Amino acid sequence: MVTVRAPATSANLGSGFDVFGVALNRPADVVHVNKADETTIDVRGVGSQYIPEDPEKNTVGAVARALDAPAHIEIDKGVRPASGLGSSAASAAAAAVALNDLYDRKRSKKELVPIAAKGEAVVSGTAHTDNVAPAILGGFTIATDHEITQIETDISLVVCLPEVVVSTREAREVLPERTTIDKVVDTVGKAATLTAGMARGDPELVGQGMHDTIITPVRSDLIPGYESVRETALENGATGVTISGAGPAIIAICQEEQQRTVANVMIDSFADHGVESRAYQTEIGAGAQLCSH
């Protein structure tokens, strides 16, 4: 048996829609794989009642097919589905690394990214790589159709997950088809600022670079209390706040000393809107790791 842990991830970071992503030190999924004649899947843990065990519908089934690696796959979910924390990607990334090892397929971690992304196509209709890239490689990743660039950093942050469900498919349906040149110029500037901040390990620059005028304004309507949670976190030390992935989780960049305060005010602000939530005080961290084989 091979066991792999793959982390939750936060994609987009505002200005980097479908391109930027970061691995989070927690929460994470753990996947166990054993060779078998055909693929079967067992899911347990957080939100497992909402996750199909049919290999045609689970992200790990698509990964097993792509690697021609049939297996009995057990998934311990630590990342809630439909969270904006790359739940579907965490399982897919862990399965890709585990099956590559189990069948000795000798794919590099970068080569496993498009394979894990086939799982994302199963759930959201597009094989976007912005969650699976950091889930496999760790750190901050810039994923384009041609290249994946990775920067190691350990910037601290808070992600606050409300008891609300937003599916990626639904959040992609509200996207604008067109935008203006002013917004494109603004987004390029912000994305460049964020990237410089990641390279320097500078939370101020990262926070400034997260602002986005194209995607976030339309998606924030799907998250009750979004504007208040964002403003309160900024007033209490966050350097930048935006939707994590397709939501409903909200990510706030902040110094380690501010994490507890930022986490508490975000939870209180959701509560003011009648929404329960939990907050993870965490950091940008490592990608998928073999636990045993």
Ligand SMILES: Nc1ncnc2c1ncn2[C@@H]1O[C@H](COP(=O)(O)OP(=O)(O)OP(=O)(O)O)[C@@H](O)[C@H]1O
């Ligand atoms: N292994 C899996 N883990 C989690 N969800 C899965 C898995 N396989 C299939 N799914 C389905 O994928 C959907 C959740 O994926 P979705 O992309 O909407 O959420 P997410 O991964 O938390 O979000 P985001 O990509 O915005 O961070 C649910 O409908 C769930 O049933």
Ligand SMILES: N[C@@H](CCO)C(=O)O
């Ligand atoms: N970039 C993707 C991430 C969510 O899976 C989106 O925002 O739709």
